Amino acid sequence: MTEAIDILNSHNIRPSVQRIAILKYLLEHRIHPTVDDIYLALNPTMPTLSKTTVYNVLRNLVENGAVLALTIDEKNVRYDADISLHAHFRCQSCGELYDLKQPSMSDENIPGFEIENVHVYYWGKCPKCMNKK
Amino acid sequence: MTEAIDILNSHNIRPSVQRIAILKYLLEHRIHPTVDDIYLALNPTMPTLSKTTVYNVLRNLVENGAVLALTIDEKNVRYDADISLHAHFRCQSCGELYDLKQPSMSDENIPGFEIENVHVYYWGKCPKCMNKK
């Protein structure tokens, strides 16, 4: 499994052990984890890992466009290794964060602005919570 | 000028002096201010105002749908008294936050989800910074 390494290389990020581990975790756990989620998950197998490193690596990944930082959760930033164009939905009942298809959007209404990035955040009730009456 | 009072009433928020002042400030300063901006702006004329009150009032306003909380700025939450459907753009050069027209979006791709709220955030370069070479 060299996917993480390939991604790092293609974004001009040197593939250190920690960077590979963190990106690998993100690729294999599409749960939009927080810094703490990642740190706690990796710590057992990487006891020397520092939480500062998790912060450093994630900032690096985000700055180089290898990972998305989501601010849909008011408490914590959440990270997403899926950088394809898609939207996010957060359930106001259970807090779960879902991937949704990016809606097709008209972009002709922003002349003069050079857009590099778009995030679409939805809030509401997810199907699971809809069924709980 | 009773607009602030009317808005508070229509959202079932009792119009206290502090709530009126904060909402009034938001209505008259469409700059998407932070908690600190608001506190510092009002403090000279309301010396007894507490920053905790600004937090409390804004949480109340947001929970009752009278004001939007924007998380487009990674440092601070920004508040917007314009609750009509519109998008936001943040310039990665100068940090300025702009209102943009909400793009027309197809919503047929989210069956089972009950959507109550949408935020569309754009990042990129604003016209002013585009002209600075």
Place this chain on the structure above:
DNA sequence: TTTCATTTTTGTAATGATTACATTTTTGAT
């Protein structure tokens, strides 16, 4: 208008995520 319960505001202290920074470790080229 006085009384009294409820709501709101206030100030301080606590929390918790994130960053700054100095040190140590690792890396990779020579």
Place this chain on the structure above:
DNA sequence: ATCAAAAATGTAATCATTACAAAAATGAAA
């Protein structure tokens, strides 16, 4: 093997936000 650059680490600091308890304001009922 050497050495400079890059990366990781741990601790301390920062800073936005919240918790909480006390004080103040409000508004309805008597």
